Amino acid sequence: MIYKNLLPLICISATQISGYSQNNQARNSGDFKPNVILFLIDDFGYGDISYEGNNRIKTPNIDRIAQGGARFTRFYQCAGASAPTRASLLTGRYHLRTGVWDVHNGRDFLHRDETTIADILKSAGYSTGAFGKWHSGKTWSYFSWNRGFDIGIHPVLYRYMQSRLIFNNKLVNTMGPVEDVLGNEVVEFIKQNRSNPFFAYVPIQSVHEPFNCPEELFRKYKEIGHSDHVARLYGMIELLDNNIGKILDEVEQSGLSEKTIIMFLSDDGPSPGFDISYSGRRMNENEIKERSGAWRRVLRGGKASIYEGGSITPFYIMWKNRIKPGGEYHQLTGIIDIFPTILEACGIPLPEKNLKLDGMSFLSILNGKEPSDWAERKYFDNTNFYRIPLEKIDRERPRVREISVHYRNYKLIRTDRFYYGKDTVEYELYDLEADPFEKENIADRNTDIFSGLKLSIDQWFNEILKEGRAYRQAVYEVGNWEERGTPVNPDGYSKLSGNVRKSNNSDFIFEGWTANGSSMTFDIDVVEAGEYEIGITFRSKPDSRDAEFFVFTEYDTVKLLAGKDDQAVSEKLHLPSGEQHLIIQLENPGLNGGEIESLKEIIINRIPGIKDTGVIKNPVIALKTGNQILGKFTLGNDVADFMFRGGMSDELLRVRKGDEVLIVPECDNPESIGTVEIFKDFKSVAKISNPPYAFRFTSETTERFTLNAEFTSKTGIKNSVRAYLSVE
Numbered sequence: 001m002i003y004k005n006l007l008p009l010i011c012i013s014a015t016q017i018s019g020y021s022q023n024n025q026a027r028n029s030g031d032f033k034p035n036v037i038l039f040l041i042d043d044f045g046y047g048d049i050s051y052e053g054n055n056r057i058k059t060p061n062i063d064r065i066a067q068g069g070a071r072f073t074r075f076y077q078c079a080g081a082s083a084p085t086r087a088s089l090l091t092g093r094y095h096l097r098t099g100v101w102d103v104h105n106g107r108d109f110l111h112r113d114e115t116t117i118a119d120i121l122k123s124a125g126y127s128t129g130a131f132g133k134w135h136s137g138k139t140w141s142y143f144s145w146n147r148g149f150d151i152g153i154h155p156v157l158y159r160y161m162q163s164r165l166i167f168n169n170k171l172v173n174t175m176g177p178v179e180d181v182l183g184n185e186v187v188e189f190i191k192q193n194r195s196n197p198f199f200a201y202v203p204i205q206s207v208h209e210p211f212n213c214p215e216e217l218f219r220k221y222k223e224i225g226h227s228d229h230v231a232r233l234y235g236m237i238e239l240l241d242n243n244i245g246k247i248l249d250e251v252e253q254s255g256l257s258e259k260t261i262i263m264f265l266s267d268d269g270p271s272p273g274f275d276i277s278y279s280g281r282r283m284n285e286n287e288i289k290e291r292s293g294a295w296r297r298v299l300r301g302g303k304a305s306i307y308e309g310g311s312i313t314p315f316y317i318m319w320k321n322r323i324k325p326g327g328e329y330h331q332l333t334g335i336i337d338i339f340p341t342i343l344e345a346c347g348i349p350l351p352e353k354n355l356k357l358d359g360m361s362f363l364s365i366l367n368g369k370e371p372s373d374w375a376e377r378k379y380f381d382n383t384n385f386y387r388i389p390l391e392k393i394d395r396e397r398p399r400v401r402e403i404s405v406h407y408r409n410y411k412l413i414r415t416d417r418f419y420y421g422k423d424t425v426e427y428e429l430y431d432l433e434a435d436p437f438e439k440e441n442i443a444d445r446n447t448d449i450f451s452g453l454k455l456s457i458d459q460w461f462n463e464i465l466k467e468g469r470a471y472r473q474a475v476y477e478v479g480n481w482e483e484r485g486t487p488v489n490p491d492g493y494s495k496l497s498g499n500v501r502k503s504n505n506s507d508f509i510f511e512g513w514t515a516n517g518s519s520m521t522f523d524i525d526v527v528e529a530g531e532y533e534i535g536i537t538f539r540s541k542p543d544s545r546d547a548e549f550f551v552f553t554e555y556d557t558v559k560l561l562a563g564k565d566d567q568a569v570s571e572k573l574h575l576p577s578g579e580q581h582l583i584i585q586l587e588n589p590g591l592n593g594g595e596i597e598s599l600k601e602i603i604i605n606r607i608p609g610i611k612d613t614g615v616i617k618n619p620v621i622a623l624k625t626g627n628q629i630l631g632k633f634t635l636g637n638d639v640a641d642f643m644f645r646g647g648m649s650d651e652l653l654r655v656r657k658g659d660e661v662l663i664v665p666e667c668d669n670p671e672s673i674g675t676v677e678i679f680k681d682f683k684s685v686a687k688i689s690n691p692p693y694a695f696r697f698t699s700e701t702t703e704r705f706t707l708n709a710e711f712t713s714k715t716g717i718k719n720s721v722r723a724y725l726s727v728e
Helices: 060-068 082-091 117-123 178-192 215-224 228-253 285-292 335-346 447-467 638-645
Strands: 035-041 070-072 127-131 151-155 163-167 170-174 198-204 260-266 315-318 327-329 378-382 402-407 410-416 425-431 475-478 485-488 495-497 510-513 519-526 530-540 547-552 557-562 567-569 573-575 578-588 596-607 620-625 628-634 652-655 660-666 673-680 683-688 695-698 703-713 718-727
Touching: 035 082, 035 228, 035 335, 060 228, 060 260, 060 315, 082 117, 082 335, 117 127, 117 198, 117 335, 127 178, 151 178, 163 178, 163 638, 170 638, 170 703, 170 718, 178 198, 178 228, 198 228, 215 228, 228 260, 228 285, 260 335, 378 447, 402 447, 410 447, 425 447, 475 485, 475 596, 485 638, 519 596, 530 547, 530 557, 530 578, 557 567, 578 596, 596 638, 620 652, 620 718, 628 652, 628 718, 660 673, 660 703, 683 695
Parallel strands: 035 198, 035 260, 070 327, 127 151, 127 198, 475 519, 652 718
Antiparallel strands: 070 315, 151 163, 163 170, 260 315, 378 402, 402 410, 410 425, 485 596, 495 519, 510 596, 519 578, 530 567, 530 573, 530 596, 547 557, 547 578, 620 628, 620 660, 660 695, 673 683, 673 703, 703 718
16 A cells, blocks of 8 residues: 555654653654554544443443543533534644634635644654544645645545545545544554654544444444434444554554554534434434433533533543553643644644644643643633524624633633524633532622633633634635636635525525525635636526526626526636635526526636646546446546535446456546556555556456546646446
8 A cells, every 4th residue: 555644643752751661762862753643533522431431332442542541631622513623633723713613604624824733743754644534624725635644534424334535635435334444544554654653643523423333233232222323323432442443453563552642532522413214313312311321420511512511522642651551630731732742742843933822732741740830721612603694793703602711620601692692791600620510600709710711701802803813714725736626615605695595404505596696705716827617506497497697706707507407617717816706696597587496516617728738638547358448437526526425426337357457548638647546445556657557457356446547747736537346
């Protein structure tokens, strides 16, 4: 497998944690760079871990990390949601500074000038890989392979069995549990980097709803007597724990235990999610009690809550013979602290021009030396604007539903009731040492603490707003030749006009195209001037015709005619480079009015011109056996397919077992080809540098796999053509 870098590793220099073990002087040298593996579990919460006292579900491999290392008891997220948590983890900054302030709606794109921990580790010689749920941007320029990771493999959201994954801008169809596929790739990454420091970031998307797992695991927990919801949840947990185990086993078998730091945490509080077979019905009261009845403690709140049950996470860190097993630390810590801790542990300085960090390294705490200012630390949290329409948000001075601050044993919560129908602000103060379940509001009795923390919240939020980086909509970067069709998710609009509105049935589909002048505006950044076409996918009335749009920026205007085929492409639009506004405006609703029922997808396509000689034009692969052509496959929009049609598998091409198949790459300008690399699923099997770039293979086993031919131009531009094969 030709993986150069796959996983995010966390490093801690031996001299920093030398109190537990003084052996192996070589590791105390400045040349030693430890590996880092970071597990982040989706919607997992704090109670479904046997190490934490759960008496019904066993998590032996998560327990291995906890028992073999240290446990932090007051470790917090700073948003309690997928995208904001990831933004803070990757940057060491409060998520509002990074451009991420929600989980969808164009509010989940990490600003392009943010530096990720992978950027810094990669520049220091680490192999870096991300395996799992990305959720830090939805177009090519925002994906992991452009954010410091050598390798990025990410699943379509919340499809846990048969699915598709995107792998460094190539789509791969998969069968079986997705967590098994990803776990195997992490293991392979470790094998390929045994002699090179690596960072493996493993954001496992389980146990986000819908709960789903292999049938045998579901049956195992049903036979014990659990409800369907809890049985599938427990099956998911066992599956993810098994995959953590295979990764830990590979570290041990490769002799890397003393060279590898391993971290584990959750991105959010526990969710009463829905089971795959119940059409969206979440856990009822009895099922919630069935689950939480096994927890050692039941904190107030859950997923997305500002209370402890939604914001605290288990955090374990293990490094054999460097971190003493069984240690517990009660200092106020959180997800923004992981970034600076990794850098200090690896002996890597923060780049001079890096944006300001909010996190603090807890490395000295692990060595028994708490920094003198740590006790006075304040740690902030806030909830997001999930499902609140953009037009109802004052982005200059947003009415945030909840903001909290932790200080010593106190926690103050500021709740703005504006979006709950009241124009009031309320406060709750809790002493978490005396009242960990947040039952008694003591704001009236502790006026000094209350007043000081109230001021701290105001100052912190005012500072965030003054920077001008928070509460922006996504900027879609278009014109990259490696993403010839940039997907623009309709919910990422920056402005709506006319009758256009979100569908009642989906946050990602827009209805109300009934009046002339109705429009959607998007913020785009064109990397290179050129010719573009705007494609849309829509739903129209039966026998509809003659609906017409204008598509325009500040610089050019073209027509887009929407017929009855539910897909349409505009005339060519000339776009100069730079940031601008793209507007899709209804000019004529059609013969009967309102012919367009809904708009579902938008893709901005870059069109190669005569002067674009460094681009491979119309790449194709032909698959042949003897004189028979089995099929021809053309360049697709991999990221757009991943974002908009991720749940679909490619059509299978059937090949007979034992037949020799010839792969023939073709294009309009073959003189521009530098190399063609052939991938079987995630594995590179050939890299061809000379014409005719053909490759032969024979499969002697019954199997299914995705074949990607990655064309690289002589100017370094990569584009892939794929086929999905079934050998029978």
